[in-house]
Each structure stands twice: as structure tokens, then as C-alpha cells.
Amino acid sequence: MTGRLLSYATLTLVLAFLLGPFLIIVAAALSAGETLAFPPQGLSLKWVFKVFEIESFRKSFALSMFLAVFGTLAALVLGVPVAYAASRYKLPFRETLRTIVSAPIIVPGIIVGLALLRYLVIPLDVGVGLALFIAHTALILPYAVRVVSASLENLRSDIEEAAVILGSSRAGAFFRVVLPNIRNGILAAFILGFVTSFNQVPVSLFLSGPGVRTLPIDMIWYMEITYDPSVAALAALLAFLSIAIVFLAERFLGFSRYV
Amino acid sequence: MSDLTYLSLKDVTLAYGKSVAVDRLSLDITRGELIALLGPSGCGKTTTMRAITGLMRPAAGRITLDGADITYLPANKRQVGLVFQSYALFPHLNVFENVAFGLRLKRLDGKTLDTRVDGGLDLVGLSHLTNRKPAELSGGQQQRVALARSLVMDPKVLLLDEPLSNLDARLRLEMRTELQRVQRESGVTMVFVTHDQSEALALADRIVVMKDGYIEQLGTPEDVYDRPSTRFVADFVGFENIFAVENGKLKTADGEVPLNPGAPIEGTVKGLAWRPSKVTLGSGSFSGIVKGSSFAGHAREYLLDSALGPIKAEQPVPHDAYAIGDRIAFDLAPEHAARLNRME
Ligand SMILES: Nc1ncnc2c1ncn2[C@@H]1O[C@H](COP(=O)(O)OP(=O)(O)O)[C@@H](O)[C@H]1O
Ligand SMILES: [Mg+2]
Numbered sequence: 001m002t003g004r005l006l007s008y009a010t011l012t013l014v015l016a017f018l019l020g021p022f023l024i025i026v027a028a029a030l031s032a033g034e035t036l037a038f039p040p041q042g043l044s045l046k047w048v049f050k051v052f053e054i055e056s057f058r059k060s061f062a063l064s065m066f067l068a069v070f071g072t073l074a075a076l077v078l079g080v081p082v083a084y085a086a087s088r089y090k091l092p093f094r095e096t097l098r099t100i101v102s103a104p105i106i107v108p109g110i111i112v113g114l115a116l117l118r119y120l121v122i123p124l125d126v127g128v129g130l131a132l133f134i135a136h137t138a139l140i141l142p143y144a145v146r147v148v149s150a151s152l153e154n155l156r157s158d159i160e161e162a163a164v165i166l167g168s169s170r171a172g173a174f175f176r177v178v179l180p181n182i183r184n185g186i187l188a189a190f191i192l193g194f195v196t197s198f199n200q201v202p203v204s205l206f207l208s209g210p211g212v213r214t215l216p217i218d219m220i221w222y223m224e225i226t227y228d229p230s231v232a233a234l235a236a237l238l239a240f241l242s243i244a245i246v247f248l249a250e251r252f253l254g255f256s257r258y259v
Numbered sequence: 260m261s262d263l264t265y266l267s268l269k270d271v272t273l274a275y276g277k278s279v280a281v282d283r284l285s286l287d288i289t290r291g292e293l294i295a296l297l298g299p300s301g302c303g304k305t306t307t308m309r310a311i312t313g314l315m316r317p318a319a320g321r322i323t324l325d326g327a328d329i330t331y332l333p334a335n336k337r338q339v340g341l342v343f344q345s346y347a348l349f350p351h352l353n354v355f356e357n358v359a360f361g362l363r364l365k366r367l368d369g370k371t372l373d374t375r376v377d378g379g380l381d382l383v384g385l386s387h388l389t390n391r392k393p394a395e396l397s398g399g400q401q402q403r404v405a406l407a408r409s410l411v412m413d414p415k416v417l418l419l420d421e422p423l424s425n426l427d428a429r430l431r432l433e434m435r436t437e438l439q440r441v442q443r444e445s446g447v448t449m450v451f452v453t454h455d456q457s458e459a460l461a462l463a464d465r466i467v468v469m470k471d472g473y474i475e476q477l478g479t480p481e482d483v484y485d486r487p488s489t490r491f492v493a494d495f496v497g498f499e500n501i502f503a504v505e506n507g508k509l510k511t512a513d514g515e516v517p518l519n520p521g522a523p524i525e526g527t528v529k530g531l532a533w534r535p536s537k538v539t540l541g542s543g544s545f546s547g548i549v550k551g552s553s554f555a556g557h558a559r560e561y562l563l564d565s566a567l568g569p570i571k572a573e574q575p576v577p578h579d580a581y582a583i584g585d586r587i588a589f590d591l592a593p594e595h596a597a598r599l600n601r602m603e
Binding site: 155159164168172177180 | 334343348360361365
């Protein structure tokens with residue numbers, strides 16, 4: 001009996017821990033007051049509407065969207081062939097390759113950001129925008145490789161040979177029978193990459209310039225200057241967006257199989 | 260290579276890196292023939308098939324098909340069909356599209372394509388399942404899709420890698436007849452792989468018995484079953500009493516034993532082998548003690564302990580059963596023996 005009570009208590013605690021901040025943010029976003037506060041002072045949607053009027057949020061949202069979409073696409077263009085090669089050929093340096101590709105996950109983002117700033121942006125005079133794109137692509141690459149590898153693992157390689165015997169070229173076999181069968185894995189990798197990029201803070205922190213800021217960085221900036229509930233409103237909106245994406249992905253792709 | 264040869268392998272050597280899987284294999288096949296590659300697992304059957312399809316390049320040797328040298332022709336230009344042991348159906352395509360795959364690559368017009376796919380599905384009896392995905396089919400049905408997918412391409416040779424081994428016993432017999440019918444109706448030259456001698460005997464026009472990457476014996480089912488030419492083949496097809504021969508005498512653990520005068524043993528013969536059913540029981544110049552006796556439906560099998568070593572014999576039922584411990588006379592008649600020219 002006590003054991004059971006204890007486990008319920010633990011569960012409640014964990015849920016409170018996971019959901020608590022989210023609920024507080026949502027409550028703060030719905031405040032009618034002028035400053036970020038919990039509990040909210042009255043209820044209103046005005047800060048939610050305000051979010052859309054803030055010029056810098058609109059700009060940084062566009063940049064974050066761009067990075068998330070094209071960074072992920074670039075990571076997939078690089079990652080799918082890597083995953084394919086690793087699954088089909090006995091590469092002599094397979095483990096090394098795996099380690100190199102996973103490096104951006106393991107190395108703390110602060111260090112990746114600093115390194116890119118110090119050795120790419122400053123000496124080579126690479127624009128911050130391009131550096132951000134490179135950084136996000138590199139950060140997403142490990143996820144792309146891992147998720148796509150998982151779905152390749154479940155695909156027998158003899159269907160490619162079957163396609164070749166039926167008249168297809170090797171490359172044709174890849175596009176005709178491999179890609180369609182790992183489509184869901186690629187979609188899952190895209191979603192995971194998108195969310196990862198969109199929420200990325202530490203690397204993006206180093207790679208900001210005049211007028212070039214990703215949305216999370218912009219939110220930090222905004223908060224340092226203006227302490228009104230619009231940041232909470234934006235955070236809540238983004239959280240709902242993420243939840244919706246992951247929910248749909250789970251529903252239609254069985255997302256959790258891949259990550 | 261005779262004028263009738265359609266598919267020919269000449270001294271074909273196949274290797275994975277440095278390890279040789281098939282060693283200087285030569286084989287001539289006539290158009291319309293049904294050939295079985297028979298041998299234990301790992302003897303190089305699949306490897307040989309892969310070389311014929313072009314998925315693997317020979318380290319040495321030549322392969323010709325229909326008068327043309329195809330040794331280095333890429334797999335997608337060969338017009339050789341292969342039904343994989345695993346079927347290798349395309350999981351994302353339904354039955355119709357699986358069968359249509361190769362025809363679409365040929366850019367046939369819609370009507371011709373439909374007709375040919377329907378014809379193929381009809382031949383294997385799957386016309387009612389065109390919209391199913393492979394995952395929604397039984398093993399036997401998947402097998403038929405794989406067969407139809409290869410047949411509609413009108414291949415010069417159709418290869419089947421262990422087509423029956425993944426099916427349950429009842430389905431296996433059904434597919435056996437099915438394969439025979441399809442071959443008869445399509446007239447396609449077929450080579451199929453099996454490790455089951457009864458399959459090879461029942462289906463093939465000729466059997467290629469393989470071991471460790473080379474051919475042990477090549478012959479009709481009757482040749483292989485009644486006249487195995489090596490110890491390995493004799494053992495494989497159920498000759499249980501096998502003796503080496505030297506100076507016209509049987510070599511046993513206790514020395515050389517002369518046989519009863521009967522058919523003389525030619526000098527080239529290195530061994531003699533008797534099926535249990537060919538051991539004469541109840542009379543003869545040898546004797547043995549019954550060590551074991553078991554009922555096998557059509558016959559009763561005995562295990563005898565004799566001066567020649569252990570002997571397996573059988574007698575049709577009903578007959579006077581011998582009891583364990585009885586000493587009985589038996590004979591090994593040279594005229595009932597298979598003559599083996601290789602004993603290793
Ligand atoms: N991909 C491979 N790499 C290395 N050796 C292989 C490979 N495939 C098969 N072999 C070896 O080649 C020999 C013949 O194999 P295989 O043709 O598959 O035999 P079978 O089909 O008769 O069972 C075996 O000794 C096997 O271990
Ligand atoms: Mg095999």
C-alpha cells in the first residue's frame with residue numbers, strides 16, 4: 001500500500017516537474033498585466049496578439065524557419081548517402097566515421113559555437129548568416145544519419161539487387177526501391193532536425209550579428225530590454241507548435257520508432 | 260560445348276576476396292531444360308547463381324548465354340531472371356506494381372504492360388490479389404509474386420534460389436507441381452537451387468550435385484539416385500553401406516575382405532556402395548548380429564554388427580522379423596552396388 005502511494009507520489013512529482021514550467025508559461029502568457037509575472041494579473045489574450053506585431057520577432061522567426069528547413073534539408077542531403085554507405089558497405093573506417101558524424105552532439109554547443117566564431121567567422125570573414133547555416137546543418141547531421149540508418153537497418157539490401165536484375169541501374173535502384181521505403185525515416189529525421197534547429201540556443205548565441213538573430217536568441221535579447229509577458233506568449237505558442245508537430249508525427253509516422 | 264548448349268559456364272571461379280567459393284566450375288545447359296543445383300549449405304549454389312545473373316563477377320572463366328559472351332555484361336542487361344531465396348519483393352509496391360516493375364523500366368505502353376502483368380499473375384494464380392502489399396501475403400503467395408515478377412520479363416534463363424525451402428511441408432509439395440507446370444507452360448530454361456535431394460529428383464531433367472565449390476556429379480535423376488559416382492553423392496542420396504575397394508576387395512577396419520564372385524569389379528572402381536534395401540538378408544557369405552531393428556512403414560530396418568563393420572539393411576514388411584541378438588547371414592552382391600570412382 002505504501003509502495004503504491006510512493007510510486008503515485010513520484011509520478012505526480014515527475015509530471016509536475018515536466019509540465020509545471022509549461023503551465024506557468026501559459027498562465028503568464030495569458031496575463032492582463034504589463035510585466036512578466038506568475039500568478040498572472042487577470043486574464044487576456046492581448047500579449048498573444050502583441051507577439052505578431054513585434055518586428056524583430058517576425059524577422060528572427062523567418063531566420064529560424066529558414067535555418068530549420070534548409071539546414072535540415074542540407075543535413076539530409078549529406079546524411080542520407082552517409083547512412084546508406086555505412087549500412088551497405090563494409091567501410092574500413094566505419095566506427096571512425098560514426099564518431100566524426102556524431103561529434104556535434106557530443107561536443108557542448110558552447111564550444112562548437114565558439115570554435116565556429118573563432119576559426120570560421122572571424123578569420124575567413126564568413127557572414128554570420130552563412131556560419132549559422134553551416135552550424136545548424138552540422139548539428140542536425142548526426143540526427144539525420146542516425147534516424148535514416150535506423151530505417152535502412154530494417155530494409156533488406158536484396159531488393160536493390162532484385163531491381164537491378166529487373167533492368168534498373170544501381171542509382172535507379174536507390175531512387176526506385178530504397179528511397180520510397182525509407183521515406184518515413186527521412187520524414188522523421190526532418191521533423192527531429194527541424195525541432196532541434198529551431199530550439200537551438202548555445203551555438204546560435206555565438207553566431208549573431210546586427211539584425212541576424214535566431215528566434216530563441218532574439219527572445220533572450222528582448223527579455224533583457226523589455227520585461228513584458230509577450231515573451232511568455234511567444235514561448236507558449238512555440239511550445240504548442242512543437243507539441244502539434246510531434247503529435248502529428250507520432251500519429252502518422254510512428255515517430256518514436258525512429259528516435 | 261555442343262550445338263545445343265544455351266547457357267554455358269566454362270571454368271568459372273568465384274571468390275569473396277581471397278576465399279574461393281566456386282572453383283573452375285563448368286556446366287552446359289540446353290534450352291528449355293530444368294536443372295537442379297543440389298548440395299549442402301555453403302557449397303556455392305547461391306554464389307553460382309549470382310555469377311549467372313551478373314551480380315558477381317567471376318575471378319576467372321567464361322559465361323555464355325544464347326551464343327553471346329555475357330561474362331562481363333552488367334546484371335541489368337542480361338535477361339536472366341532470379342527468384343531470391345528471400346523473394347526480395349518491394350515492400351512499398353502492391354502485387355501488380357511488383358510484377359510490373361521491370362516492364363515499366365522497358366517503357367511499354369499501358370495496355371501491353373497491363374496485359375503482360377495480368378498474364379503473369381494469371382500464370383501463378385494470383386489475379387485476385389493485385390492490390391495487396393507484400394506484407395499482407397503468405398509465404399507461398401509472396402513466392403508466386405516473385406516468380407511472376409521474373410517470368411513477365413521473358414528471361415532467357417530463370418534462376419530460383421531455394422524456391423521451396425521457406426515454405427511449410429504441404430505448400431512445398433504444391434509449389435513443386437506448380438513450378439513444373441509453369442516451366443512446361445512457359446518453356447523457360449530454369450535452374451533451381453535446393454539442398455533437398457527429393458526436390459531435385461522429382462523436378463529436374465538433370466541434377467548438378469555440388470560440394471565445396473565444385474561439381475561432384477552431373478546427371479539425370481536416375482543417374483544420381485541409382486548410380487552415384489562418388490562417395491559424397493552416394494552418401495547424399497542414401498547409400499548407407501559404403502566401402503573403399505582395393506585389389507578387388509573391400510577395405511574394412513579389420514583388413515581386406517573378398518567379395519563373392521559375381522560381377523567382376525573393374526580396376527577403376529575405388530569404392531562400392533549399397534542401399535539398405537540392396538543388402539540380401541537371410542543368406543550369403545557374411546554374417547552379423549542384429550543390434551537394432553526399427554519399423555519404417557514400408558520396411559523394417561536392421562542394424563547389423565559384422566566383420567565388415569556396421570551394416571544397414573532393410574526388408575519389406577511383412578516378413579519374419581529378426582530379433583535383436585540374432586546372428587543372421589547376409590550378402591553384398593556386386594551387381595547391386597553403385598560403383599564409386601572417388602572416395603574422398
Ligand atoms: N558475402 C560473402 N562474403 C564472404 N564469403 C561468402 C559470402 N557469401 C558466401 N560466402 C561463402 O561462400 C561459400 C558459398 O556460399 P553460398 O554460395 O552462399 O552457398 P550455398 O548457397 O550453397 O549455401 C560459403 O563458404 C560461404 O561462407
Ligand atoms: Mg544459398
